[in-house]
Amino acid sequence: MNLNDVSLFIRIVETGSFTSAAESLGIQKSTISRRIAQLEDDLGVRLLQRTTRKLKLTDDGEELFSRCQPLINELETARDQLSATQEDPRGRLRITMPSELGVFMMNDVVSTFMQRYPKINLEVELSTRLVDLIEEGVDLAIRVGELADSSLIARRVAHVSRALYASPDYLKRMGTPKTPDDLEKYECFGQLKAHEYWEFEGWPTAVEVKGHLKVNSIAFAKEMVMQGHGIARLPRVYCRNCVQAGELVEILTDYKCPLIEINAIYPSRRHLNPKVRLFIDHMMEMIVDHPWVTEMMITPASELPGQSPETTLEHH
Structure with missing residues (x-):
């Protein structure tokens, strides 16, 4: 046999x-x-x-x-x-992550990882689709936002601050909302789901997002906002330069949006592939020095509230 x-x-x-x-x-x-x-x-x-x-x-x-x-x-x-444990680890490592995260943040992580471990063959899929890691043989997923229940291992690596943005022209035409409930009168760009609700700190109820546009790309949503079509909830790190240039305006600043998580996800059906560990450790090292870090909260594994560095997400 x-x-x-x-x-x-x-x-x-x-x-x-x-x-x-x-x-x-x-x-x-x-x-x-x-x-x-x-x-x-x-x-x-x-x-x-x-x-x-x-x-x-x-x-x-x-x-x-x-x-x-x-x-x-x-x-x-x-x-x-x-x-x-060899001086130069080798083999294949398959990773998936959202396009914007890959292009605007993880590009330096991948580049320096390739330089450090030249004999590891990387396959990186930039996609918003929810990849089935086990079925498709993917070693690691970097995901942004809430995690669906699954028999996977998750390590939270960072939180990202978000806010609501509109263009000066749009606010001039439509006026500036004063409270989250005012958003019902505006074009708000949601994600590709039947219903979406935005929550705010210090506001008792979530607001249902209504508008004529739903997107699965923050780059496209930002472009539509800059062209004066409505309001979108976007990462602060992604909009900072446009705000400084007067192209975007942060609104409802008295009502903070909840932080969004960035997690490293990998299959739990076997022990952690050491190449995955190498990549995660390298990623954590590089993120700390990333220019966006001033508006991102890095989460050391030893400081994760109420959980161990690696948490199993089980079916309920």
């Missing part, structure tokens, strides 16, 4: 299909099919029932998976740890 073939079998079961396993491993689907067939021949049993719609484990497949998954995970962990 070839352990590499067993590892492929484990990945297929974890991802749910030959196609997903092939994509996560970067190999041909036909190669996986051939090697699983060889594994079944070596064992003399059928492991998977294949249909056009889904895969189903046989009883023998269930037995092999339950016995071998922990062992394969331990072997992979040992391999990664040995790699990380």
